[in-house]
Amino acid sequence: MMIVSSVLDEKSGNGINNMADRGNMLPGHTETDNLNQNKDTVFFRDGVRRIDFVLSYVDDRDGEKKQERRKQFEANLLKAGLELETEDKSDSDDGKTYFLKVHAPWEVLATYADVLKIKVPFKASDMIHTQEVPLEWLSRPFRLPERVMRPEPDYFTSPFDKGKIDFFLINDKETFFPPSTRNRIVYYILARCPYYKEDRKEKDKKGIKRLLSNGTYTAAFPLHDCRYWKRARNTECESERYNLYRHWAGFLSFYKEQPLNLIRKYYGEKIGIYFAWLGFYTEMLFFAAVMGVICFTYGVLSYDDNISSKEICDADIGGSIVMCPLCDKKCSYWKLNSTCLSSWQSHLFDNEGTVFFAIFMGIWVTLFLEFWKRRQARLEYEWDLVDLEEEQQQLMIRPEFEIKCTGRRLNRITQEMEPYLPATSKCARFCLSGATVLFWMSLIVACIIGVIAYRLAVFAAFASIMKDSPTRKIQLLGSLITPQLATSVTASCINFVIIMILNFFYERVAIWITDLEIPKTHLEYENKLTMKMFFFQFVNYYSSCFYVAFFKGKFVGHPGDYTYMFGWSKLRNEECDPGGCLIELTTQLVIVMVGKQLWGNIQEALLPLMRNWWGSRKARNHPEQQYSRWEQDHDLLNFTQLGLFYEYLEMVIQFGFITLFVASFPLAPLLALCNNILEVRVDAWKFTTQFRRPVAAKARNIGAWQEILNVVAILSVVTNAFIMAFTSDMIPRLVYLYANHDSHEASMSGYVNNSLSVYNISQIPLYSQPEEGESPAWYNNQTITTCRYRDYRYPPGHPRQYAHTMQFWHILAAKLAFIIIMEHVVFVVKFFVAWMIPDVPSEVKARIKRERYLIQEYLHNYEVEKLKIQLSQSFTVDPPSHLRSSSEKCEVLSECL
Structure with missing residues (x-):
């Protein structure tokens, strides 16, 4: 095939090859046919050479430097063997955008396939695939056509060697390398091609990424193969995008399996691994959601057996118990039966089934991670990733590292000189990065303290507004919206808004300090950015839940000796309801988790749709055949290098919600399941319709996210054990239950009265007493001399009045014992399950050995x-x-x- 070189126009610096193309028109074509040809194609004007990459730019009047850069860059691309073809701005929608089409001929592809050690087929596989599903007829409704699930035959593969061309199965050199491999090779060249003259060796002037950042080019992307809503007209062009849209991206296909092999073929292994993980995670969520629904159903069915709530709601029991004020000055005395509704709500999530569910989730997490390792190992074998060293990391040094690191030293492995970052510079950059991370994490903690101060400050205001009213209508409303609930909901909403605002800054800070460290490889860059962003998000999203779960109501003190935040008399620490703080933790979890998922879905679905609609508004009136493939893709959103990173981050944060605090809300896995069923299809829809085609990349696994999931899994066992012990009222109830040897119903009678201590109202300090006019109408200080509060302390008149009783220490010992027992039971089961389930299936091990033997x-x-x-x-x-x-x-x- 003749290589057509661009003729550089001295005036504009733009590549023009119209005359050359006219001389290379296909037989039977005329110049008029060539000008009126269908532009919705992935080939050059000759209809033979495939467009592997597209660069776009705008010819600015004052952009002489940019023109010179483009001229040198395109000249160096031609020297590298690439073929170029330019579309003039007069043919574009806006009349000012040029499109430079890039084609990689066989020699270039073969050379860089050898350099990158790309695996290619050399023999059809003769290994028999075992049937994974014994009852195939049961799974038939969920399966996709075989041509979609397996778009290409199974081959034995080996790293490409240009010196052994006849060893590989090469039927057609033009189709031997699939489009995803072609665009990966071309991007590798673009990322390292310089744009300086030969006589001026300026190391920092190289790579398409730098040209994009300085505005020389406006976009660089590979093309989709066709329109997603119809098949390609050209029979030689694939319709994989159409198949993906039809069988994968539609929401009506939510119950169908994902065509992972087609995803991998079209987008590359890195994106394929993400969707494989997301699909497997969603499948495993089904079992957690079913168990959570069962536990919640148990709480509903045992509604009438809740003796504690009955006593609280009883007019003779709860209605006769006068509680001490929950805040100073603005809060007055209140009756226990005013918390009737919240006590019933607490029982739905705080019951005997919750302990079982917390243990189940600890085991579920282990099963999820272990089975995912097996699924991942199978994909590594099927997708030729077993011997992959993450794109051969030594070959994939980041261009930014090569540019900024001027020093060079000998690599002991490759015995070649390579750039390196001196230890002193690396240490200084690391210290600055660590200090920045600590500063921004401290800022998150400061914001959380501010929200806590808000809770303490407004509680008194809500208590004053919602005090008992002689109007029955307001009484009923007050029973539904208590000061505690109003404070918790408003504080959760404010906290969610703060989380969203801080996220905006954290993303930029994390990227800045990661760039500052100058990681050597793309994998190292992603791993460092992943760890920083997760630390930020972990503190940002979970800190408020940790406060409610482990701090609220734990350091309150007692009437006459209350504890104040920072010693400020106006910020008295919050107390929990007599039913416990678990319902408040549930409220906090639901608002943050559901709010994040709703906001995330709006961002992922509506914003790209609106932006693409606005960006392509000029092209909607053009004839279909004149709306070129490169312009269609140019109007789409760019899928950045960190696009997949944000998808992982969203799911891992959700994973933390359903594991770290699941004991407080058994329905969390169900909400996550519903969200993920939608998430899979929304992501598929975005990739096929709203984003430009990403540059294909390889990845053996999910990277640093695997270690993060392991840490969250271990931490979840500890947090759920502490939630059951210190946030839930399960342990005090069990201690009271087994302290009485009567029947279950009889033994729980009197628990509410037993869990409340007595204080002499006359001993309440003046600064804590309710202000005049704040006391309810039923309060009479002549007849009511004592009030109750949530604690286990000796009553007034006792030799050790207001000191902790022995029951308090018994309950504390029971809580600590429960934590130790639960953690050890779950961890023993976790490690046993992990030991019993091999990371790599024996069948896959055998296949790997067999394939290596056959290759040799x-x-x-x-x-x-x-x-x-x-x-x-x-x-x-x-x-x-x-x-x-x-x-x-x-x-x-x-x-x-």
Whole structure:
């Protein structure tokens, strides 16, 4: 094939090859046909050479420097062997955008496939795939057509070697490398191609990424193969995007399996691994959601057996218990039965089934992680990722690292000189990065303290507003919206808004300090950014839940000796309801978790749709065939290098919600399941319709996210054990239950009265007493001399009045014992399950060994056959002089072979 070089226009610096293209038109085509051809194509104007990449730019009047950069860059691309073709701005929608189309010929593809060690087929696989699903008829409704699930045959593969072309199965050089591999190779060249003259070696002037950042080019992207809503007209062009949209991106396909092999073929292994993980996570959530619904149903069915709530709501029991004020000055005395509704709500989530569910989730997390390792190992084998070292990291040094690190040293492994970052510079950058992370995490903590101060400050205001009213209507409303509930809901909403605002800054800070560290490889860059962003998000999203779960109501003190925040008399620490703080933790969890998921879905679905609609508004009136493939993709959103990172981050944060605090809300896995069913299809819809085609990349696994999931899994066992012990009222109830040897119902009678201590109202300090006019109408200080509060302390008149009783220490010991027992039981089961389930299935191990053996055998036979041919040719052309007869020649030749 003739290589067509761009003729550089000295005036504009733009690549123009119209004359060359006219000379290379296909037979039977005229110039008029060429000008009126369908522009919705992925080929050059000759209809033969495939467009592997597209660069766009705007020819600014004052952009002489940019023109010079483009001229040098395109000249260097031509020297690298790439072929270019330019679309003039007069043919674009806006009349000012040029499109530079890039094609990689066979020689370039073969050279860089050898450099990147890309695996290609050399023999059709003869290994039999075992049936994974024994009852195939049951799974038939969930399956997709075989042509979609397996878009290409199964082959044995080996790293490409340009010197052994005839070893590989090459039927057609133009289609041997799939489009995803082609665009990956071209991007590798673009990322390292300089844009300076030969006589000026300026190391910092190289790579398309830098040209995009300084505005020389406005976009760089590979093309989608066709429109997503219809098949490609050209029979030689694939319709994989159409198949993905039809069988994967539609919401009506939510119950169908994902075409992972087609996703991998079209988008590359890195994106394929993400969707494989997301799909597997969603499948495993189904079992957690079912168990959570069962536990919640148990709480509903045992509603009438809740003796504690009955006592609280009873007019003779709860209605006769006068509680001490919950804040100073503005809060007055209140009756226990005013918390009737919240006590019933607490029982739905705080019951005997919650303990079982917390233990179940600890085991579920282990099963999820272990089974995912097995699924991942199977994908590594099927997708030729077993021997992959993450794109051969030594070959994939980031261009930014090469530019900024001027020093060079010998690599002990490759024995080649390579750039490196001095230890002193690395240490200084690391310290600055660590200090920045600590500063911003401290800022999160400061914001949380501010929200806590808000809770303490407004509680008194809500208590004053919602005090008892003689109007029954307001009384009923007050029973539904208590000061505690109003404070918790408003504080949760404010906290959610703060989280969203801080996220905006954290993303930029994390990227800035990661760039400051100058990671060597793309994998190292992503891992460092992942850890920083997760630390930020972990503190940002979970700190408020940790406060409610482990701090609220734990350091209150007692009437006459209350504890104040920072010693400020106006900020008295919050108390929990007599039913416990678990319902408030549930409220906090639901608002933050559901709010994040709703906001995330709006951002992922509506914003890209509106932006693309606005960006393509000028092209909607054009004839379909004149709306070129490169303009269609140019109007779409750019899928950045960190696009997949944010998808992982969203799911891992959700994973933390359903594991760290699941004991407070058993329905959390159900909400996550419903969200993820939508998430899979929304992400698929975005990738196929709203984003430009990403540059294909390889990845063996989910990277640093695997370690983060492992840490969250271990931490979840500890947090749920502490929630059950210190946030829930389960342990005090069990201690009271087993302290009485009567029947279950009889033994729980009197628990509410037992859990409340007595204080003498006359001993309440003046600064804590309710102000005049704040007391309810039923309060009479002549007849009511004591009030109750939530604690286990001796009553007034006792020799050790207001000191903790022995029951308090018994309950504390029971809580600590429960934590130790639960953690050990769950951890023992976790480690046993992890030991029992191999990370790599035995079948996959056998297949890997078999394939390696066959590769060695075929390579050996190939070399032997090649040697035979060389020896035969040498004997035929120039036989040894002492061999006279042909029989002697044949005998010696056979002995040599």
